[in-house]
Amino acid sequence: MKALFFDVDGTLLDEKTRSIPESALTAIKQTRELGNKVFINSGRTIGMLKAVQKLVEVDGFLCGCGTELIYEGASVYYYKVSKDVKARVIEASDKYGILVLLEGRAGWHSNPSESLLKDHPSFKAHYDRFYNALSGDDALDPTPFDGDYEISKFCIQTDDGQGNGKGLDFASHKASDMEGFRQEFAGLFHIIDRGKGFFEMVPKGHGKGNAVDRMLKYLGLTPEDAYSFGDSTNDIEMFKACGNNIAMGVHAKELEAFDPFITKNVEEDGVAYAMKELNLI
Incomplete structure (x- = not known):
């Protein structure tokens, strides 16, 4: 038995059409029929993966950068941010001049x-861009913002005060206090720079690689049994945890340090091509 771990955007999902190629769906069905296990390994929490769940049948989800592991419909591992830390994160928005984007089981806040x-x-x-995109994916948490809901991770958008690096023409008189934010939260979260002032906050002890490690242990498998499919720098930890790695045709150069099998682009049936070449179907 092998375990296959897939990133979503740019790997399984064509980011232009927001769909999964039929060839990939067929290949996933075939490999599961052979007894292999297929997982979505995403930075999104399960509440933000509703659209993906409707597109493909898999054995499980590694959600929110490993803060929740779901296998055969059951949650086998779950981590939530404490109420105290969640309150501090919300307060950090005005305190440090940052846009806070909360992610939990029920969706985005x-x-x-x-x-x-x-x-x-x-x-x-x-905010409007995120809201509109996630609304279309049915990924918004309907709970009032000041209500009782759980989060597992969050992201922030910062402002350099000059309108630089964001693809927008808005300049402000104030810049975000990223140094102050780091000092308060670096001990609790991995602060991942995703570029253009956007940062992803993952609780310490979690990540895409930790998620693979936990699921392999749960299944009684080794890294040599694991195949990762990815395209960006946020897949590095997943590549480290798997003995077999597949990079999409368009991929971050950093992934090449793991000597991956380089397949075709997602829209060129890259997933199915790699699975056939690696004897997974």
């Missing part, structure tokens, strides 16, 4: 204050 949007006008466009 964000509620920037009027003063934050006034001081950082670029945040309105970012």
Whole structure:
């Protein structure tokens, strides 16, 4: 038995059409029929993967950068941020001048204050972009922002005060206090720089690699039994945890340090091509 771990955007999902190629769906069905296990390994929490769940049948989900592991419909591992830390994260929005994007089992949450949007006008466009995209994926948590809901991780958008690096023409008089934010939260979270002022916050002890390790242990498998499929730098930890790695045709150069099998692009049937070449189907 082998375990296959798939990133979503740019790997399984064509980011232009927001669909999974039929060839990939067929290949996943075939490998599962051979007794192999297929998992989605995503930075998104399960509440933000509703659209993906409707597109493909798999054996499980490694969600929220490993903060929840779901196998055959049951949660076998779950980590939630404490209420105290969650409150501090929400307060950090106005305190440090950052746009806070919360992610939990029920979906995505964000509620920037009027003063934050006034001081950082670029945040309105970012918020609208996230809101509209996630609304289309049915990934919004309907619970009131000040209500009782759980989160496992979060992201932030920062502002350099100059309108630089974000693809937007909004300049503000104030820059985000990223140094202050780091000092308060670096001991609790891995702070991952995703570029253009956007950062992903993953609780210490978690990540895509930790998720693979935990699931392999749960299944009684070794890294040599594991195959990872990815395209970006947030797949590095997953590549480290797997003995066999597949990089999509368009991929971050950093992944080449793991000597992956380089397949075709997602829209060129790259998933099915790699699975056939590696005797997974």
